[in-house]
Amino acid sequence: SLFRTGKNIDVLLDKATSHLLMEPDWVSTLQICDLIRQNDVQPKQVLTSLKKKLTSQNPHSALYALLVLESLVKNCGTVVHEELTQKTYCDFLHELGKTTPHEKVRSKLLELIQTWNFAFRKNPKHGALKNIMTLMKAEGYKFPTLRESDAMFSADTAPEWADGDVCHRCRVPFSMIQRKHHCRACGQVFCGQCTSKTSTLPKYGIEKEVRVCDSCYDEATKPSAA
Numbered sequence: 001s002l003f004r005t006g007k008n009i010d011v012l013l014d015k016a017t018s019h020l021l022m023e024p025d026w027v028s029t030l031q032i033c034d035l036i037r038q039n040d041v042q043p044k045q046v047l048t049s050l051k052k053k054l055t056s057q058n059p060h061s062a063l064y065a066l067l068v069l070e071s072l073v074k075n076c077g078t079v080v081h082e083e084l085t086q087k088t089y090c091d092f093l094h095e096l097g098k099t100t101p102h103e104k105v106r107s108k109l110l111e112l113i114q115t116w117n118f119a120f121r122k123n124p125k126h127g128a129l130k131n132i133m134t135l136m137k138a139e140g141y142k143f144p145t146l147r148e149s150d151a152m153f154s155a156d157t158a159p160e161w162a163d164g165d166v167c168h169r170c171r172v173p174f175s176m177i178q179r180k181h182h183c184r185a186c187g188q189v190f191c192g193q194c195t196s197k198t199s200t201l202p203k204y205g206i207e208k209e210v211r212v213c214d215s216c217y218d219e220a221t222k223p224s225a226a
């Protein structure tokens, strides 16, 4: 239920950013990634909760929060990238760079802003991030040497959901009675009859059974080619 996941995410965030940690808690960090990739929690909620941790007076919590943010950007795809590069969030990151009392947080933040900018360099949608990097350079912040390999986000994420007036497979028109459903594997919109099956989608980090259409079900369950 939403409550359980909602509460669960706060517990996971507290664990992953605890000042008692001697090293990053990658298990909790990757569980947070999975909750986002499975669409169990919205990226906006997680990134908003992270703000409090990023501005922690405790240097360890603040730095671990930055490592969680780095993992979300690397592993959860465009849904996180779009939240990260909202102007309001970029302005928050700019402010964090100016005001954090923790030098390690500042230098890690500069490294991430540069890496993210390189990764998003071809996409004007993420212009707000470029803007704060330009501003921070003008304000005298020294960005480290870019390591292009750090900017390769390889994780596959489930496709965004398409919309439509008819079932993508049998073409039946949607109505008050004939409801829309989405296949988590291809993102297309279908009637109930064409998406009556479920499957896990490990390639998208989805370990629980989720709704899939008949053709994606056949694709996901056929014995892998020898």
Ligand SMILES: O=P(O)(O)O[C@@H]1[C@H](O)[C@H](OP(=O)(O)O)[C@@H](O)[C@H](O)[C@H]1O
Binding pocket: 179, 180, 181, 182, 183, 211
């Ligand atoms: O409950 P409804 O009012 O029919 O709304 C639909 C359900 O939320 C479907 O969820 P599902 O794919 O998990 O069935 C979703 O895929 C559709 O986009 C929504 O329009």
